[in-house]
Amino acid sequence: MSNNNICRGESLMTVEEWLQSALADADRRGLPALKPILEALAKATKALRAADFNEDASR
Amino acid sequence: MDTALTQLTIEEFGRKLRKRKITAEQLTEECLHRIDADNPRLNAFITVMADEARRQAREADREVAAGHDRGPLHGVPISIKDLIDIRGIPTTAASRVREGHVAERDAPSIVHLRQAGAVLIGKTNLHEFAFGTTSEDSAFGPARNPHDPSRSPGGSSGGSAASIVAGMALASIGSDTGGSIRIPAAACGTVGLKPSHGEVSLEGVVPMSRTLDHIGPLTQTVTDAALVYHALLGDPVTMPPAPMPVSGLRLAVAREYFCDILDVDVRARFEASLDRLRTAGVRVDEIEIHHAADIVPIYFHISFADAATYHAATLATMGDRYTESVRSRLEAGLYIQAQDYVRALAGREVLRREVDAALAQHDALLLPTMPIAAPPIGATTVMVAGSEQPVRGMMLRLTQLFNVTGHPALAVPCGTTSAGLPCSVQLVGCRMQTDALLRVALACEPYITGVPLPRSGIGG
Numbered sequence: 001m002s003n004n005n006i007c008r009g010e011s012l013m014t015v016e017e018w019l020q021s022a023l024a025d026a027d028r029r030g031l032p033a034l035k036p037i038l039e040a041l042a043k044a045t046k047a048l049r050a051a052d053f054n055e056d057a058s059r
Numbered sequence: 060m061d062t063a064l065t066q067l068t069i070e071e072f073g074r075k076l077r078k079r080k081i082t083a084e085q086l087t088e089e090c091l092h093r094i095d096a097d098n099p100r101l102n103a104f105i106t107v108m109a110d111e112a113r114r115q116a117r118e119a120d121r122e123v124a125a126g127h128d129r130g131p132l133h134g135v136p137i138s139i140k141d142l143i144d145i146r147g148i149p150t151t152a153a154s155r156v157r158e159g160h161v162a163e164r165d166a167p168s169i170v171h172l173r174q175a176g177a178v179l180i181g182k183t184n185l186h187e188f189a190f191g192t193t194s195e196d197s198a199f200g201p202a203r204n205p206h207d208p209s210r211s212p213g214g215s216s217g218g219s220a221a222s223i224v225a226g227m228a229l230a231s232i233g234s235d236t237g238g239s240i241r242i243p244a245a246a247c248g249t250v251g252l253k254p255s256h257g258e259v260s261l262e263g264v265v266p267m268s269r270t271l272d273h274i275g276p277l278t279q280t281v282t283d284a285a286l287v288y289h290a291l292l293g294d295p296v297t298m299p300p301a302p303m304p305v306s307g308l309r310l311a312v313a314r315e316y317f318c319d320i321l322d323v324d325v326r327a328r329f330e331a332s333l334d335r336l337r338t339a340g341v342r343v344d345e346i347e348i349h350h351a352a353d354i355v356p357i358y359f360h361i362s363f364a365d366a367a368t369y370h371a372a373t374l375a376t377m378g379d380r381y382t383e384s385v386r387s388r389l390e391a392g393l394y395i396q397a398q399d400y401v402r403a404l405a406g407r408e409v410l411r412r413e414v415d416a417a418l419a420q421h422d423a424l425l426l427p428t429m430p431i432a433a434p435p436i437g438a439t440t441v442m443v444a445g446s447e448q449p450v451r452g453m454m455l456r457l458t459q460l461f462n463v464t465g466h467p468a469l470a471v472p473c474g475t476t477s478a479g480l481p482c483s484v485q486l487v488g489c490r491m492q493t494d495a496l497l498r499v500a501l502a503c504e505p506y507i508t509g510v511p512l513p514r515s516g517i518g519g
Binding site for chain 1: 357383391
């Protein structure tokens with residue numbers, strides 16, 4: 001990501017964007033069996049990021 | 060051949076050996092006979108160390124005759140999960156990735172077993188690289204459940220559990236990262252102990268997730284588990300620990316999450332065990348693990364990232380040598396982001412404190428080991444009390460928490476389903492107090508199984 005993008009305040013990659021990127025990579029590598037596992041992983045990552053034990057620098 | 064010999068417990072064999080009613084060579088020969096007869100059907104072993112086992116058994120008998128008694132494991136045939144190095148023998152991890160590998164030295168746990176006089180009878184089949192719960196994805200074909208060979212023996216230490224039930228060994232050493240000792244113990248009806256994290260050396264053991272890996276024994280009884288556990292530590296005891304008095308024991312049961320989804324028969328056997336324990340004077344309280352819903356995401360991120368990192372080089376250079384299912388899951392782990400791994404480690408500390416708190420006022424936690432009985436080989440989903448559930452998730456559901464937190468946990472058989480498949484309960488103790496857990500388990504075992512045990516006593 002270029003410094004210009006950061007300065008304009010564009011958000012970092014969401015889990016959904018990460019998943020789409022990972023699925024595209026799995027396609028590129030010819031590994032379709034990876035896709036349902038990546039989807040399960042994305043669901044787990046969302047749950048992990050939403051957990052109440054995550055620290056927050058503003059608090 | 061006397062097949063009843065192979066159903067002896069370690070304790071029973073020790074008494075007969077020291078009364079000269081049996082020799083280590085006789086017992087080893089009987090185990091080898093059982094392997095010859097049944098391994099083609101059950102596929103419990105990858106490597107059978109027949110000549111070496113016979114040599115070790117004869118040496119054990121010579122030593123006993125000369126008055127050199129190494130302790131309770133002297134002359135006992137033990138199988139070893141093919142993840143643990145034995146000098147001069149391949150450690151295949153059930154994978155073509157390790158074709159040509161031969162271990163250069165014994166793992167320290169193996170050194171301790173040799174010092175204790177154990178007879179190492181062979182290397183057992185497993186789920187490839189311990190990365191699964193069914194032992195069906197193996198370069199050597201699936202291991203099978205002796206109770207019903209169309210079903211999984213559980214995993215990943217499936218061959219280990221099968222080898223005991225089939226009379227091929229009196230005990231086995233397995234590994235446990237999410238439940239891989241306790242799940243096959245539950246599926247096959249044996250005892251399985253995951254000690255506290257860090258107690259038993261993992262040197263010379265192919266890792267699945269270094270953060271969560273443990274090794275420990277599978278045996279027929281809790282007494283035997285205690286004896287093998289101490290031998291693994293290099294601290295062979297001549298007597299198992301004394302059971303705690305059962306009346307007055309305080310056990311805690313977590314209903315929410317841990318008893319939400321249970322097969323009808325598994326639930327019935329669990330509740331029957333609880334009733335017998337209460338009748339015996341055990342106090343049973345209900346507790347809650349508040350972050351139980353976060354167990355799966357935490358386990359997923361830690362175990363997959365750890366495993367994928369270990370396999371990164373071979374996935375890139377020889378990915379086609381893995382079984383497809385294991386390869387896919389390892390590859391997925393490479394996509395986990397560092398920030399989420401760190402989050403998972405933080406969640407691990409939260410769960411650890413919650414289990415510590417639950418144990419603060421209790422001698423042990425009690426819960427089912429596995430929500431289902433052994434699933435059919437090849438099944439990806441299973442019906443549980445009317446709802447369709449994923450097999451792998453179900454098998455891991457009740458065990459993986461204690462890999463995340465590092466608490467010692469022990470699976471004990473508690474009867475069977477109406478179809479005759481084993482059910483199991485799990486006792487969990489305080490961290491680094493595995494002996495205390497074993498003492499609780501010794502007290503509870505007759506009430507959990509519903510079968511009175513003969514009086515214990517080595518050398519009696």
